[in-house]
Amino acid sequence: MLTALLLLWPALAALLVLLVKGQAAKKVAFGAALVELVLGIWTWINFVPNASTQFLLNEPWIAGAGIMFKVGIDGISLLMVLLTVFLVPLIILSTFKHTYEKPASFYALILFMQTGLLGVFTALDAFVFYFFWEVALIPIYFIAGMWGGENRVRVTFKFFIYTVFGSLFMLAAFVYLYFQTPGTHSSEEVAFYQLVLDSGTQSWLFWFLFIAFAIKMPVFPFHTWQPDTYTTAPAAGTMLLSGIMLKMGIYGALRWLLPVVPLGVSQWANVVLVLAIIGIIYGAIIAIRQQDMKRLVAFSSISHVGLIAAGLFTLNEQGLQGAMIQMLSHGVNVVGLFFIIDIIQSRTGTRDIAALGGITQNTPFLSVCFLVLLLGAVGLPLTNGFIGEFLLLMSVYQYNNWMGAIAGLTIILGAVYMLRMFQRVMFGEKNEITQGFTDLTFTEKAVLVPLVVMVFWIGLHPNTFLNLSEPAVLKLLDVIKR
Template sequence: MILTALLLLWPALAALLVLLIKGPGAKKVAFVAALAEFALALVATSYFNIENGGIQLALSIPWVESAGIRFSIGMDGISLLMVLLTTFLVPLIVLSSFKHDYENPNAFYALILFMQTGLIGVFMALDAFLFYFFWEVALIPIYFIAALWGGENRIKVTFKFFVYTIFGSLFMLAAFVYLYLQTPGTHSSDLFAFYQLQLDASTQGWIFWFLFIAFAIKMPVFPFHTWQPDTYTESPTQATMLLSGIMLKMGIYGVLRWLLPVVPYGVSEWAEFVLIISIIGIVYASIIAIRQRDLKRLIAYSSIAHVGLIAAGIFTLNEQGLQGGVIQMLSHGINVVGLFFIIDIIFSRTKTREITSLGGITQNAKTLSIFFMILLLGSIALPLTNGFVGEFLLLSGVFQYNGWFGAVAGLTIILGAVYMLRMFQGVMFGPKSPVTEAFTDLTFNEKAVLIPLVIMVFWIGLFPGTFLSISEPAVGQLLSIINR
């Protein structure tokens, strides 16, 4: 399907184009290219039959032919949602950077677009080595974005992030190579060849860990999260948005596509353990978030808590948990990008992210306050917002698995409200501080970023069926493979 190939390659081609444009024109071209990519994704959606749980719009051409490795891409409902999320967020992320004047803008925007190819490739790859390939292709640009345009400690912090994730992904590669060699005949690294494998339980056990480490570091799940708060804090806002909004979904998507159906025995053996560490992570990260003074760090920890719940829900292996995980991936992406953008707006006007030195912003910036509140309520899962749908499904999934687990995981809603509302109170209410004295309300560009995000908060919150129906057949198929 030529459309799939175009969807995959367009950002990379656009990146080359942007690289050639010197000066401030680069960001405009990048924005237009990213919008065009979103339009392509919508066209792909229109060709997509949502009744069907299988792979659609597939394309498969030989790559390393003698080794049975093919360049095969395609989408099912879960992939489609992830591709839509990516293509929806990237133009907004580009637009959100318009007020910044980064050095070497052509390189900055080219790297963002190049990364988009990697991300879309990850979500569409149907061959293990192609998946690994795009997995790393997505990593390298974000490393450079974070390390070149980041804050003071960027070099040390992003280096840790880079080595950490490479370490994990090399284990994934080793597991893929092993699985590949177990396929019959002349070997194949095709996803469905992996699904056909009949491995014994002990082999599945170690393969589970090889793959899980890679995905757990990327998400990140407690206790593999130590790179995350520093990296989110030190990276430029656009990199933080890419990391938290889209890149961490690579880890969750990897679990759904390459872990659960490939080693079902390994998963059933370790699922309880993963649930326990995920739930520990939820409570742990929430408590740390309450103690944070830096806004960016606070959202970084809240992100660990939210991802912990998604991981817990997915490993329950029931339909609510999986569906909740998919929809929460969308919601979390939208909310966290919005929140990081608002923090960026506040930071660019006040030059501080300390909660204690802010205050009283509502008095000057009514529109900002409303948008901020909506995204915040979405994040703490208030009914009618997007967060509610996902967290409700996830928690009911966890409850089905084990009531006690559900009870502890449910703390996320209470603790989330505590740290989020405490933050909102400190930043927005109270007396004005010297830095917020002359705070100005949103500009046109800023509204242009926030309005689509807020629309999505309500759309998913009020009509979740639109999105749940896309992923439902695919999730059903996934479950039937797992429970074979």
């Protein structure tokens, strides 16, 4: 029942927000997201940390075809649900200083998207998963397309076509798998896990599924939509895309690719790892050359996701657990960084690194938050990024020493582009546009403080979260190695 409530509440709240006139919509939306956060924490409290799937909801959906509306939460899902319910209120709060046109629609779309995201993370039936996968896409298309910046129409359309194109292949694969299940057919996760398919079939099924997830993450060379979309979307849209939606791809691969076609994965894991590692280096090198802060973080995101994907396809426990914890860390860090960029842009009117400088001098609070989040992204010990990167690099190193060594460059390159940005934007001489830069307001602190706390929480005591997902990950590995 709790799962149903988690899924229903944001959608209902979205309808409620639509009725609110004017800028009050943001407050109602924030309140609704807080309620959802409470529901999420309540789920966490009631969750028994073992490998089972809990809070199961299993109702007939398309009875004639044996398709059930089956959702539930296990350790892996729980972490993603917590990430979503934690970030959405902060993302809504981060927009408080903006006055968007048609605020009711804007905030309703964010809440509606939350339903889609949570549905993706809790779905236990392939068609339910696909359903929510697309439900999450439609709101972000409108958010980016209606409230975005320059070239928004072309850029968001490219993004939409790309992702839908990929997901149609996934749908075709799901329907094929559905017909392979015995008896009256079923599209449930467990039914897919029990399938025994020959390696030739698994080989092409792998690509049908992988393309959808690779575009969403995005893995090199499927990333071309990402920098433009992140740059063009409004700040809240970028945060939703990079903080949560990107995790749909990783989560999808974890739950619907690795265990479903393990033979296909073992055939192609090498190729994926090579692509992922190219992405790590490629994203980092391009990030070093960026002048636009938002683009820089966008490319750094390609680099970080490359490492997560590499760890995922090593198929060992460190890799999968590393991916889990790094999904949380990346979500926290990237939302924080995009928010700080948004603050800088709205105070100075620019995101151009060359035009800024000397901001630290009158903003101690902002500087500290920025530095913590940035070091988290770089992966300094004591911060959240360290735990994930350490586990992931270790798993890649176990898989292949050389790959591990090359992937390890991410730490050095990451430090280069992040610290370069920090140095040029925050240090140095003040200039005209940074002259009157004021420190954080109360609302801005309210967004950044929870994020900073999370950076240290995950960095100092990762077991709070790792223990939640560990039994489920081990169970998943058993299925993969069947």
